[in-house]
Amino acid sequence: MPLLAWMMSKGKIHMEKIKLETVSFAYQQQNSSITVINDVNMSIQEGEFVSIIGPSGCGKSTILSLLAGLNFPCNGKILLNGQRIKGTGNERGVVFQHYSLFPWMSARKNILFGLRQLDDRKSPEKREQITDHYLALVGLKDAGDKYPGQLSGGMQQRVAIARAFAMDAEILLMDEPFSAVDAKNRTALQQLLLDLWNNGEKKKTVVFVTHDVDEAILLSDRIIVMSTCTKGVKDTIRVAFERPRNRAVLMRTTAYAGMRNTLVNLLFDDLLEEAEIEV
Ligand SMILES: Nc1ncnc2c1ncn2[C@@H]1O[C@H](COP(=O)(O)OP(=O)(O)O)[C@@H](O)[C@H]1O
Numbered sequence: 222m223p224l225l226a227w228m229m230s231k232g233k234i235h236m237e238k239i240k241l242e243t244v245s246f247a248y249q250q251q252n253s254s255i256t257v258i259n260d261v262n263m264s265i266q267e268g269e270f271v272s273i274i275g276p277s278g279c280g281k282s283t284i285l286s287l288l289a290g291l292n293f294p295c296n297g298k299i300l301l302n303g304q305r306i307k308g309t310g311n312e313r314g315v316v317f318q319h320y321s322l323f324p325w326m327s328a329r330k331n332i333l334f335g336l337r338q339l340d341d342r343k344s345p346e347k348r349e350q351i352t353d354h355y356l357a358l359v360g361l362k363d364a365g366d367k368y369p370g371q372l373s374g375g376m377q378q379r380v381a382i383a384r385a386f387a388m389d390a391e392i393l394l395m396d397e398p399f400s401a402v403d404a405k406n407r408t409a410l411q412q413l414l415l416d417l418w419n420n421g422e423k424k425k426t427v428v429f430v431t432h433d434v435d436e437a438i439l440l441s442d443r444i445i446v447m448s449t450c451t452k453g454v455k456d457t458i459r460v461a462f463e464r465p466r467n468r469a470v471l472m473r474t475t476a477y478a479g480m481r482n483t484l485v486n487l488l489f490d491d492l493l494e495e496a497e498i499e500v
């Protein structure tokens with residue numbers, strides 16, 4: 222067997238980080254079950270930045286919950302490094318759509334708690350230092366002692382982002398992480414995310430849910446468009462624009478306008494089809 226194939230078969234190297242094979246998922250409700258994901262296939266490479274977009278209710282958050290190990294497929298399988306996902310894990314950092322901080326802990330304690338869970342034998346001083354660093358990076362240097370209830374929605378989301386970044390997981394699962402953040406902070410956080418994705422020894426693998434087409438193009442290597450009608454993947458668009466990307470310059474190009482148009486049409490077609498089905 223060639224060396225590369227042998228190493229892959231032994232799990233020594235992984236080109237494919239995440240794989241969904243004919244995955245279906247249904248929520249159980251009293252006596253019925255509602256299928257929200259049907260026959261989804263996806264393959265995400267190590268170090269790839271993939272966005273998932275689609276109309277509200279098409280199953281984006283459900284897919285992230287499956288990748289996070291909070292739900293399990295009813296059919297098909299999800300592989301992480303070639304192994305089935307059995308639950309949550311420290312190699313996956315998650316930022317949920319709705320704020321996921323412990324309300325009884327200050328912003329700083331929320332991040333420290335996350336770091337302690339890693340059990341990586343870092344000293345308390347080192348953990349404090351990492352916490353301060355990431356609080357400052359998300360622009361909350363002076364808000365560390367505040368409790369979630371004393372912070373705006375956008376600030377809470379920035380604490381959750383700081384926690385995920387501080388934990389330095391190799392995979393980041395982010396569900397509309399910047400949607401409650403104001404425009405100025407949003408641009409800064411997008412840049413911060415790109416820096417973190419790219420900077421370490423090894424690129425992180427990012428699965429990023431957004432409803433913002435421009436955000437998806439700016440950040441991603443690939444955009445997966447989901448459909449409410451088929452409850453699955455409608456199309457996949459590769460974003461080959463050179464990095465680093467300058468938003469203002471990129472937006473003036475015809476290639477950008479073309480891609481944006483394609484994505485908006487895919488989303489719009491889906492909404493029209495759904496409306497026809499319901500009429
Ligand atoms: N806990 C749940 N129980 C029942 N149905 C749910 C639950 N969570 C989500 N759904 C339904 O599943 C579908 C997909 O939801 P979701 O994954 O949150 O979509 P998206 O994130 O794309 O807006 C929606 O129709 C939603 O109403």
Ligand SMILES: [Mg+2]
Pocket residue numbers: 281282283318396
């Ligand atoms: Mg959602």
